[in-house]
Amino acid sequence: MEIASFNVNSIRARLHAVPRWLSEAKPDIVCLQELKTVDANFPIELFEELGYNIALHGQKSYNGVAILSKLPFEEVNMRLPNYGVGESEDEQSRYLEVVVAGENGPVRVASIYLPNGNPAPGPKYDYKLDWMVRLRTHAEKLLSYEEPLILCGDYNVIQSADDVHDAALWADDALFLPQTRAAFRSILNLGLTSAYDQVDGRSHQYTYWGYQGGARPKNHGIRIDHLLCSAQAIDHLKSVRIDDHVRDREKPSDHVPIIGVFDL
């Protein structure tokens, strides 16, 4: 089973780029982020024609997540539960979770668009940190099921200096502040492994290059898109890749897909 994460930066601006990549890569499950549209304007038929079932949690203008799956959904859950942290409801569309039937039992997959948090400090940064606490609490609950679990998404976290071309330039950014990295580590420390880190002998590649200042040709990128895996998932991981060539095509997203191949 091939499972991918792809922040598309507006699904309607990517009506060529996303289907093209899907028809080449043929992943079984794709977690999309930053749809930037309501469900009614999502191009459902385009992806159904490629053989996908679609779970949607859109929002006008900002955010929005979806999961495309060749396997039917056994369960679909929108929004992170509040767990008594921060605001009363998770009103921004940033979390969608499904269960599909794998060959050896259920596989739980989530599409996550973690808040950016800039400028920090400030209310947006507080929202990011609160959201990370809620995600941690929820991940702890999901891990208790002892199932293959893959939390895919744009985490908006630069985990280490190896994941950025010039750490000094990002020192004060919400994606790289020590508090952000500590919150991310505490999620990993529950027992989740980033699929990419599991593959030996690879120097860190990036998953995002901004549109400004020739970031892509200069390779001024960051690695912020991850597949976080439970033990029951990581034990079945065969390979991981980042399809960074799609960043050089016409009208690209600023992110590229990351794909994990699992024996599940």
Next chain:
DNA sequence: ATGGTCGACTCTCGA
């Protein structure tokens, strides 16, 4: 010499 980000949406904000 000029312009040097893009997307959604009213034109400025978010990333």
